[in-house]
Amino acid sequence: MSEYLLGANGRRLLIAYGWLLILFIIVPALVLVPVSIGKDDSFVIIPHELSLRWYQTLFTDTRWRNALILSLKLAVFASVLATVAGVLAAIGVSRAAPQLAKALRLLFIAPMIVPLMVIGVGFYVLYARLRLLGGFVPLGAAHAVLVLPFVMLPVSARLYSMDQRLEWAAASLGAGPYQTIIRVVLPQLKPAILAGFAFAFIFSFDEVVVAQFLSGPQMETLPRRMWEGIQMGGLDKTITAVTTVQLILAVVAMLFITTWQWRPKARPAPARDKADRP
Amino acid sequence: MGNATSISHSITDTPGGADWETQRRRVTVTLLVVPIAMMALLFLVPLGYLVWLSLGGPSGPNVNSYRQLAAPVYLNLAYYTLQLAFIVTVACAVIAYPLAYLLANIESAVSRLMIVGLVISLWLSVLARTYSWIIILQRNGVVNDLLQQAGITSKPLPLVYNETGVYIGMIHILLPYMGMTLYPTLRAIDGSLVRSALSLGASPWTTFRRVYFPLSLSGLVSGSILVFTMAIGFFVTPAILGGGRVNTIVMAIQNQVQVLVDLPLAAATSVVLLLVSLLILVVYERIAGVERIFGKGRQ
Structure with a gap:
């Protein structure tokens, strides 16, 4: 589609506007990378002397390293749990009766819409009562619920665009219902599941609001450690090393997933309505 | 059966x-x-x-905590939070609309780069990007250096740890959500409708106002609802970039829990916020369908 409403000048202006916004959207995400490899304490964008000492601190200083390891474990725990539950939820909802499906979809999406602070306080009062504050599994379980929508959404979208006749074919060839799900449905969902898993992982790895309430004094996650550093004026340059690691992690995950999603040839999918049935 | x-x-x-x-x-x-x-x-x-x-917990059902919430301090906070979220939403819509138009209608390097940038943005750490803004906007940061070198100001402007910083940071983080909701809607608009209007003698401005804009409204509405909801519940960015000078309702909740240690009051404030967000969720489902969040799912 080409453009009709603007003249040549208008188009040129709009493209210039686009470049300006790229500065606004992308530069803040990248600016800490050069800062993190500067040797001295100052936050200059073009460092005088290069050094990896801030990365060394991140991986060797006990407090930073423990926080890093704890956050990695937490993100794995939460995103694995959320992926299992989210995939089951997406498949279940896609097969449920329309009214029920609608209600359930709202339920499963809700953790994304309700403010983190509200969910955090809810868990805090409950866990305080049950003496679960400061536990790894309770915090991981809370994170799993927070990130469940990130798995559920892409998997649901993929399910809608799938050809249901493949399931019928599997059933008529003698596959049991679970065999059909495992051998016919799940393989087609793989890219969506992977995308959801990665997004869930990244979100949990960055989450500070709920973690702050539930981790108690002894469990310090990476975002919590960063938060504290930033509140103290943000002068510890190790934080810039952390943000660079996060950036690399996110970009690698995203590149991995986009190449994955492009691999299967997308065919126009027939509508999934009842009239379609034999 | x-x-x-x-x-x-x-x-x-x-x-x-x-x-x-x-x-x-x-x-x-x-x-x-x-x-x-x-x-x-x-x-x-x-x-x-x-x-x-x-509702009073073990001491029986009562609405004491909710009565406390009717105090002017909380009403002002609620008003301020809604105003902040509203301004951020309008700003995102105004900034993102021409951008989405560019992405949907003009093939160029900037469009391709921008789509990648917007998608990556959704994947990046909110905490990290908020922190970046401190480095960029602080007294001896890049922006102040440039402004002083260009002779626009003689001394550094206070751009962070105040309202300005909060607005800049929140718009930066929420803009991609607006962009990624608007872009598919604008892309789906049938170009032949625009061509017909023009060939029937309508001016470009009239065509935009009477044909193009009404067709884009659904994306604008769902993007605005999404951004508004996220802005109301936003904690990390206003807490860091506001430097204690900006207070929103979620920051009040944190204060009630960790400083005042008034859990029933914190619970009541949270319940009000919960009801507001659930109401928005239901409205969003009515208008757009929740699966459209992030522009994924059925269009």
Whole structure:
């Protein structure tokens, strides 16, 4: 589609506007990378002397390293749990009766819409009562619920665009219902599941609001450690090393997933309505 | 429908037949047990407990905490939060609309780079990007250096740890959500409608106002609802970039828990915010369908 409403000048202006916004959207995400490899304490964008000492601190200083390891474990725990539950939820909802499906979809999406602070306080009062504050599994379980929508959404979208006749074919060839799900449905969902898993992982790895309430004094996650550093004026340059690691992690995950999603040839999918049935 | 032996006979059933349907329903229920149990235990129970606590908890049902919320300080906070979220939403819409138009209609390097930038943005750490803005906007940061070198100001402007910083940071983080909701809507607009209007003698401005804009409205509305909801509940960015000078309702909740240690009051404030966000969720479902969040799902 080409453009009709603007003249040549208008188009040129709009493209210039686009470049300006790229500065606004992308530069803040990248600016800490050069800062993190500067040797001295100052936050200059073009460092005088290069050094990896801030990365060394991140991986060797006990407090930073423990926080890093704890956050990695937490993100794995939460995103694995959320992926299992989210995939089951997406498949279940896609097969449920329309009214029920609608209600359930709202339920499963809700953790994304309700403010983190509200969910955090809810868990805090409950866990305080049950003496679960400061536990790894309770915090991981809370994170799993927070990130469940990130798995559920892409998997649901993929399910809608799938050809249901493949399931019928599997059933008529003698596959049991679970065999059909495992051998016919799940393989087609793989890219969506992977995308959801990665997004869930990244979100949990960055989450500070709920973690702050539930981790108690002894469990310090990476975002919590960063938060504290930033509140103290943000002068510890190790934080810039952390943000660079996060950036690399996110970009690698995203590149991995986009190449994955492009691999299967997308065919126009027939509508999934009842009239379609034999 | 069906009977108890349907599972063992199912292999020979025709897909779409009655037994097949019964069996499929049974499988659906089995699939949903785990996720529903998880949501009930880890989402509905904590929020239900919060509601109970806000109504007085063990000391019987009363609305004392809600009465406390009617104090001017909380009404002002609520008003300020809504105003902040509203301005951020309008700013995102105004900034993102021409951008989405560019992405949807003009093939150029900037469009391709921008789409990648917007998608990557959704993946990046909010904490990290908020922190970047401190480095960029602080007294001896890049922006102030440039402004001083260009002779625009003689001394550094206070751009962060105040309202300005909060607006810049929030718009930066929420803009991609608006962009990614608007872009598919604008892309789906049929160009032949625009061409017809022009060939029938309408001016470009009239064509935009009477044809293009009304067709883009659904994306604008769902993007605005999404951004508004996120802005109301936003904690990290205003807390860091506001430097204590900007207070929103979620920051008040944190204060009630950690400083005032008034849990019933914190619960009541949370319940009000919960109801507001659930209301928005229902409206969003009515207007756009929740699966459209992030521009994924059915269009």
